Amino acid sequence: MPYNPLFFQLRYDIIGEIAGLLFAVLILVFMFLTKPKQSKTYIFLLTGTIISIFAIMVQIVIVRMASTVSVYYNRNVFTAALTLFLTLYAILLFIYFNYINLLSEGRFRKRFVLIMIYITLSTIYFAVMIYLIVLKRLFFVRTDGIDITHFTRFYCVAGILCCIICMVITTLRRKNISRIVFRATVISVTIDVAVLILQIIATHAIFSAVTYVIPFVIGYQLFHSNSYDEETGCQNISAFESRFQTNERAGRVFYIAYIDFPQLADSSIVPNYEAFSMEVVRICRKIERISRKILMYRLNYGTFIAILETKERSDAENYTEQMRDILDSFFERIDDKIHYFVGVCGDSKRFVAVGNKYTQLFLRYLRNRYLKDGENVYYFANGADFRDFEEIYKIEQTLMDIRARMNPDDERIICYAQPIYSVENKSFRTAEALMRLTIDGKMIPPDTFIKVAEQNNCIHALTVIMMHKVCRAVEALVEEYDFDAVTINCSTLDFTDKTFYKEIMDIIHSYRIDQKMIRLEITESMMAENYDAVRYNMSMLNREGIQLYMDDFGTGYSNLERVVDVPVQTIKFDKSLLYKAVKDYRVDDIFTYMIDFFKKNGFVTLIEGVENEAQKKFSIDRGFDYIQGYHYAKPSPIENLRKYFDKKS
The missing domain is CATH 3.30.70.270 (Reverse transcriptase/Diguanylate cyclase domain)
Incomplete structure (x- = not known):
């Protein structure tokens, strides 16, 4: 067999380095595509991944030069390549050590200790590196190639030392480190030490790249692309x-x-x-x-x-x-x-x-x-909490289904009404429409479902459906009965939308009724939410001939100046004020003053919650124009208003 110098050349297996390079490039691509949280630790992770790619490329060049000494070898160039790799490796150790420390905010505060560790380790590392380079003991040139065993062992020992220090500090500071960070550190350090030891033993195979790529892959998967939060150690x-x-x-x-x-x-x-x-x-x-x-x-x-x-x-x-x-x-x-x-x-x-x-x-x-x-x-x-919540949960699901369907004829929304007595005419001239919700045949009171509807942005859908049902009922009643109007309660959220008035008028105009037969009730408290939008809707509705009621007056938000400033025609006193005035003459004085004040300024006054003859007499004596309450009639389906309104002559 003839002599072939290439056959006897010193060869190094670099499949591990190539695999590490592919992993590093892949994880770098993922970082740019997924745009993870830009935390302090992520900056180290990104920098470490980029430097890993450069370090692996330099290592591949070194191995290539060492395997083909007769073609590429130049001592100065080769020494420079080794120096560059060892410098990059030192930076990777610094990043790896600092990354683990940053995952614990408790340790990050003790910067002086970390800085001293960095300075000490860096001094030892570079001193030994310079010593080996000067004495030309970092590598040996042979006829069949370059022996880089000392070079490999040097940085592997440095890597093992860094891993041990990381493990010791992590163990000592375990109380300040989240459980997942501690476990990730133990796993990655154990893998690194095992691989570095194998690298020292394997003289003709280079695969040390995985020792600094894998930790960055684990860190990215756990704390940046996945669900763990690096500060608290919690998942999402x-x-x-x-x-x-x-x-x-x-x-x-x-x-x-x-x-x-x-x-x-x-x-x-x-x-x-x-x-x-x-x-x-x-x-x-x-x-x-x-x-x-x-x-x-x-x-x-x-x-x-x-x-x-x-x-x-x-x-x-x-x-x-x-x-x-x-x-x-x-x-x-x-x-x-x-x-x-x-x-x-x-x-x-x-x-x-x-x-x-x-x-x-x-x-x-x-x-x-x-x-x-x-x-x-x-x-x-306890069990009662689950039962109460199940009712609320069922209401939420029903309301969201009603909102999704937006069916004006939705049978789950029932329109009730309570007639309102006119003191002057001694008859029922108006009524208040009241919304009810039925679920599986069970009637749900407004106090239960209105708040749930507002929290789930369903209230507007209910208002629209009620408008259709009331307009349809008024259209049927007006053919035979003589009455002035039916009022509908509106939510704060409705009036804060500046297009609300137009939507209301479009609904009214779709029925054969006089628009003046529909009136709206609002509460004074809603004006505090978005006064400009509320006042705008009120003004536009007034222009269209829609009368407005100020509902729940006297419940704690009352401000006479603000009430007088907005375009309402009727002031509806809350029943709580009536009950207090009946029992306390001082409240009665204030009560009487407010009634007189509004009547002198052209407002219509209405009292609700009248339940007995004494409250009725008290209300009439104080000069109320309209009275509403169980003493006259309880709420019932709106069709029952036929019992209270007079027939047309």
Whole structure:
């Protein structure tokens, strides 16, 4: 066999470096495509990935030169390539070490300690590197290639030393590190050390690139492309849903704790943001340390959900009581006195039946129902809470379906009416239309569903449907009966839309009725929301001949100057003011003064809530023009107004 110098050349297997390069390029592409959160840790992650790509390319060039010494070798160029790689590797170690430290806000504050560690390690690293270069011991030139064993061992030992230091510091500071960060550090450090040891042993294979690419891949997957928040160590709502469904399928019993800071959850302006962020991190760490059965999830800046994977209610109560102690300690420590709400529920069968979306809604329902301004609240839900919420939940679903259909003939919305007595005519001349909701044959009172409708942006759909039903009823009544008008209550949200008046007039004009036979009731409190828009709608409706009533006057918002300034024709006094005036002569004096004031200024006065003969006489004596109440008639389907209105002659 003839001599072939290429056959006897020193060869290095670089498949590991090529794989590392592909991983690094791929993760870099994902970073630019997914646009992850631009946190402090992400900057290190992005920089480390870019430097990794350059380091791998330099390493591939080094291996190529070492394998073909007769073609490419130049000692100065080769030494420069080694120096460049070792410098890039040192930067990668710095980034890796700093990235892990940044994942714990508690450690990040001790910058002096970190700086001293950086300076010490960098000095040792570069001193040894220069020593090896000067003494020409970093590599050896042979006839069959270049032996880079010392070069490889040097940076591998440096990498192992960095991993050990990271592991030691992480273990010492475990209380200030989230559970997932600690686990990720242990896993990545263990993998790195194992691979670096193999790299030292394997003299003719180069695969060390995976030791600095894999940690960046793990960091990106856990804290940037995936659901973990690097500051608190919590996952987001998507992760909560996934865990919830996993527990459901496995038939596990579990409890849910809803932790909310009401002053912060719905506000983008947070007092002492940095200080509070540090406190939140401490809270999460302490709650995690209560038990491994507690899994924390972050919904937004000030709201968290914890899954308590325990079968026993006593254990869940014990865990949540410890959470409460942690939050009490936080409340006493922080200067801004940020209040908290903790709501706990644990009916896993009910969760399984309706799913985690229901659970989230129920937890928010607990917050809205039991939260008290300026107080810390801890509440463990019971069966009555579930039953009450189920009713609210069913109402919400019905209202949203009504809004989606927008059917003017929707049978779930029933139009009731209560006739109003005219003192001057001694007969019923008007009536107030009252909305009712039916679900599965059960009548739901307005006090229950109106607020739910407003919270779910369904109130406008109800107003439109009621307008159609009232107009249709008036159209039928006016053929045989003599009356002035029917009034309809409108929501604050309706009047804040400047196109509302036009929509109302379009509906009225679609029926064969005089537009003056439809009147609208508004509350004075709605004018505080968006006064300009409300007043604009009122003015435009007045121009079209629509009379307006000021409803619930005297309930705490009353301002005579503002009431006189808006275009209303009738002042409707709230029944609570009547009841107080009957019992207290001082309130009666104010009551009488306001009635006289409005009548002198051309307003029509109406009192509601009259339930007996004494209240009727009192109202007539005070000079009210109209009286409404159970003493005269109870609300009933609007068709029953035939019993109260006079027939046309």
